[in-house]
Amino acid sequence: xxxxxxxxxxxxxxxxxxxxxxxxxxxxxxxYVYWYRQIHSQGPQYIIHGxxxxxxxxxxxxxxxxxxxSSTLILPHATxxxxxxxxxxxxxxxxxxxxxxxxxxxxxTILTVHP
Amino acid sequence: xxxxxxxxxxxxxxxxxxxxxxxxxxxFQATTMFWxxxxxxxxxxxxxxxxxxxxxxxxxxxxxxxFLINHxxxxxxxxxxxxxxxxxxSFYICSASRLGLTNTGExxxxxxxxxxxx
Numbered sequence: 001x002x003x004x005x006x007x008x009x010x011x012x013x014x015x016x017x018x019x020x021x022x023x024x025x026x027x028x029x030x031x032y033v034y035w036y037r038q039i040h041s042q043g044p045q046y047i048i049h050g051x052x053x054x055x056x057x058x059x060x061x062x063x064x065x066x067x068x069x070s071s072t073l074i075l076p077h078a079t080x081x082x083x084x085x086x087x088x089x090x091x092x093x094x095x096x097x098x099x100x101x102x103x104x105x106x107x108x109t110i111l112t113v114h115p
Numbered sequence: 116x117x118x119x120x121x122x123x124x125x126x127x128x129x130x131x132x133x134x135x136x137x138x139x140x141x142x143f144q145a146t147t148m149f150w151x152x153x154x155x156x157x158x159x160x161x162x163x164x165x166x167x168x169x170x171x172x173x174x175x176x177x178x179x180x181x182f183l184i185n186h187x188x189x190x191x192x193x194x195x196x197x198x199x200x201x202x203x204x205s206f207y208i209c210s211a212s213r214l215g216l217t218n219t220g221e222x223x224x225x226x227x228x229x230x231x232x233x
Contacts, residue, residue, distance in 0.1 A: 042227060043121075043210075105160075
């Protein structure tokens with residue numbers, strides 16, 4: 001799976017949009033971009049994923065550049081509870097087997113939302 | 116959404132004892148479960164892939180005789196840390212992939228189990 005690069009930390013004011021970037025310049029055509037987050041001492045939580053189109057759900061929006069070499073996770077109105085480590089992961093999804101679901105976590109971005 | 120539950124959430128044991136951690140998928144069947152380990156201020160590291168009805172696949176550097184994995188049913192996988200030592204103290208997290216879900220779906224993670232070996 002392709003590697004990703006994220007800033008180690010970011011700050012955001014409560015109520016403002018948090019924009020978390022991720023570079024994945026070596027992404028392959030069959031690799032999806034996934035975002036998870038991990039609040040302290042909890043298991044990771046799925047946020048959103050996409051292949052090439054922008055995606056939006058109740059938690060966030062995912063903007064993927066046209067060349068797919070980078071993406072941005074947007075939390076439209078950050079709250080204090082959004083303080084967490086955010087992981088951007090790219091993963092190829094093939095024909096099942098043991099590779100399905102195997103995620104390689106990088107260091108992620110520590111997002112701190114302050115009042 | 117789908118729920119994965121781990122038990123216990125915290126465990127403290129003496130050095131040399133064995134500890135079992137359970138991972139259950141509560142509302143779906145999971146043919147495959149994954150066990151991760153996370154040391155303080157570090158990212159998650161995959162330990163092994165647990166396949167229902169067959170042997171687990173371990174990542175390089177993970178001792179299969181020390182970290183016993185059993186996936187006896189489609190809703191339960193267990194991780195047993197045998198002869199635990201203080202260096203095994205860590206946060207253990209499982210995840211599950213859903214049987215029948217298309218290959219674009221998300222993984223579901225448990226809440227994690229914090230092991231402290233004295």
